[in-house]
Amino acid sequence: MTMQRTPLLMHRLTDRGARVAPDETVVTLKADGIHRQTLAVTRKRACQLANALGSHGIGHGDRVASFQWNNHRHLEMYQAVPSMGAVLHTLNLRLGPADLEYIINHAGDRVIVADQDLLPLLAPLSGKIGCVEKIVVCSDGDAFSGDGPLAGVETVDYEEFIAGQLDDCSWPELDENSPMGLCYTSGTTGNPKGVMYTHRSTYLHTMAVCMTDALGLSATDCVLGVVPMFHAMGWGVPFANLMTGCRQVLNGSAMDPVALLDLYASEGVTVSTGVPTIWQGVMAAVQAEPDRWDLERLNRVTCGGSAPPASLMRWFWDELGVEMIQGWGMTETNPLGTISRRVAKYADHDLPLDEQFANIAKAGQLIPGLELEIVDEEFNPLPHDGEAVGELLIRGPWIASEYYNDPQPTKFHEGWLVTGDVAKIDEGEYLIIADRSKDMIKSGGEWISSVDLENHIVSLPAVAQAAVVAQPHPKWDERPVAIVVVAEGSGLDADEVLKHCESRFAKWQLPDDVLFRDSIPLTSTGKIDKKVIRAALEEEGYQLPSLQAEAS
């Protein structure tokens, strides 16, 4: 052993900010104003929390669940639970009671730390989640007292729970492959599946997030993660913030663009993470009131979940001088897999802006240390030529190798994760996501990309949102149908949408129908929920125009 083999444990990273920048601020938006505490105080409170959990009997590998918005106590959970050797299970508070019941039991959560306003969501689970021994309630006003949401389960106020505990810890030395965090995929088929992150995987991911060519997070940043901390660990950003010692702004339960823009301006936010629907809302709010916010300090936003339209990326650059960094990943990849920066290569300094935007409209290049392949149905590798379309595989040190206590052999192949995404890879090793396998439309033996159609339709100024889903067809197997939300104050008809699509797509790729709706359903993570759209169409007895004609 010639070099030290210091285990890669999260506390070595997350304690750093409190040492190098003890006075830096954690800002939380609450219903009644702004809460501020320093990183030094955050670490002290995290130690008190860890000591309180330890007193309760929580030990190595035990699951402690959070059921919380983005706030300072959730951040204390991020710092305390992995550092003490337990597992932070971030419950998705947008799930229904049946999924929550399944997940809590499957994880075997012993303690749930929950925001008070979310307790009604736990009440239906009373008597059904026997593994839970204690509920710790985070309240913003008076200390919580009285009955908890679960009959017979002890319920205490967070502040009372940690009060009187020592505010320092000597964290345990563990094997770096010990579990530290648990996330369940929101699951489009079957039960939700858990991904158990390890100290090693999240440690390496945290370093990667802070690399200049990734999110480039820095001590000089002021970071507002709109991505919920219960979604793929907030893309790992809270861990990175604790490490760099930057200023961080936690948006509570606020997701509306005006509240976010107010925070950007008042706190001097430099970087923010979100999904396309968030950024479309921000764009609309700024367009409605162009002079309301000083966004001088904002210099980049990251966009994941699904591909942002190129027109949206371009608007952020042209109007705000803000780089939209597109990333691709999933819960199973911790989550960062690929990233697309505005200037991806040195030579691009001299590239025309349009060509730069053509590159960043792709889902990005590999984060160092990961490997990508696209394969056919027999797992033969396909060429990286920007033409071949195949199932996307990924591997590397922060990629899942199995689901937690839930064998899913078809999702893993010879050391690779089978992502369920269908993609191309071009000569420059840029990933181009064609679609989720289940969202691809197979018409007459050929694939139609719903994502390409959506992005093209949404580039029409009169369109606020668009979704394209498959509908069954006896001859062609499936045919695309577009659902369109018209922008406020605009008018648009189906022919205009189709004409716009004709400029780019072959005739057989055009939607068979354009349906106008007031809104488009989104998943808990802000993606277009095609499952719900398809179910609604089925319920209303929708038929493709050509079939209606036949039927009549």
Added chain:
Amino acid sequence: MTMQRTPLLMHRLTDRGARVAPDETVVTLKADGIHRQTLAVTRKRACQLANALGSHGIGHGDRVASFQWNNHRHLEMYQAVPSMGAVLHTLNLRLGPADLEYIINHAGDRVIVADQDLLPLLAPLSGKIGCVEKIVVCSDGDAFSGDGPLAGVETVDYEEFIAGQLDDCSWPELDENSPMGLCYTSGTTGNPKGVMYTHRSTYLHTMAVCMTDALGLSATDCVLGVVPMFHAMGWGVPFANLMTGCRQVLNGSAMDPVALLDLYASEGVTVSTGVPTIWQGVMAAVQAEPDRWDLERLNRVTCGGSAPPASLMRWFWDELGVEMIQGWGMTETNPLGTISRRVAKYADHDLPLDEQFANIAKAGQLIPGLELEIVDEEFNPLPHDGEAVGELLIRGPWIASEYYNDPQPTKFHEGWLVTGDVAKIDEGEYLIIADRSKDMIKSGGEWISSVDLENHIVSLPAVAQAAVVAQPHPKWDERPVAIVVVAEGSGLDADEVLKHCESRFAKWQLPDDVLFRDSIPLTSTGKIDKKVIRAALEEEGYQLPSLQAEAS
């Protein structure tokens, strides 16, 4: 095993640039012009080299030495040798024959790849380094032929050696703790000591180098490492460059400021690494010809080896708009330990520039994942208050835990590396190097920092370089003596130097003598060579003025 345990092997990083930026250029300055080849070609040639070495019988753990300047073939060694599972031993070509003989035999190098102009330095070792089976000669003109420098040792031309080999490799999967690189410290006492880096340690160091708050290396950079690739693996920068896929400029054997400035301007260099003496030379050259070079693209330089004077850092910022990033490290730390950026904290955006420069004059804050302590002689930790001075300890995943086949128990203590540096740590966790232990001056039981005196003296405009060394004194134990090189065209006497020092130092800390010299000897890594200065003073029978008076 819930997450993949992909071993952290160097080829996963160093192959990346050739995939994501195959057409990016590696530029080498040669005696007769500029050599250019792409990253794709570099990887192909590295594979040919690995296959040639494999054919010779080089396998896992075998040492392959480089005896080369900064050039593209040396970069091919960096890519090939670790990837194939062998150990890259970068021989310091500034060492004398006795040290070289010791090091080559101690390492057991089987092959040496040497630049042709350096062969005369190997000739004195003929018959003394029996472990060496083959010399591979890199020539810029005709292929090398004829007798090699070592009698009876087969010697071949590099291009002939790799010709005809397959230009692709499937690198072996190894344990991540396998050795991959070997560097010897230049050694001020006793024999040189080897540090055997592992794949894991260098992999993690490479990621750290590319973090935004470290060197922030990026695909968008054009990097010129003035630091020799034979010195602490060029600070790890060549590995990072192969990973990011940036443009890189290799300066051959050129170290003079005019040659470097020519490359900065002609190649559009954005970042360069060097030591204080390099940057002082660059400053002098620009001052002499302020309009000669377009340095618009240069935006930061990194400075290690010893602390740069604050006046130098300020000049780069004020005159060139270039951030000088001070780093601290040593061969035993792979080498990056701490780093000081101009804007180290978000709040500093609003700090007056003078206060920012007060922070960066310190040696920096810890790179994430490392830990620092200062201790007294019984290894009791001392407070981080900016006052307490102690021996500096460091630990973490890229810190040496032993020397290669050379037990030095006093250099390691309970998992920490004992650095030999004497330092303070302030409340902001900034490291402030007081001195190398051996360079501290102990006068009347109190320590005097030679580095503080040097930096203060060199801030005089009339001073080009300054060194302060201890001289023996029967009463005080040691007393400081200053050696000063006057800037061209300036005049200065000893009283002016002392008067300048009085403004900051106590009377007992002032040098007893100021000696004017034409130059100051430097070590092979560009640091002031105090050992040589002290030896020269001894040889010339130098005595402190107070002792001369007594003697006469």
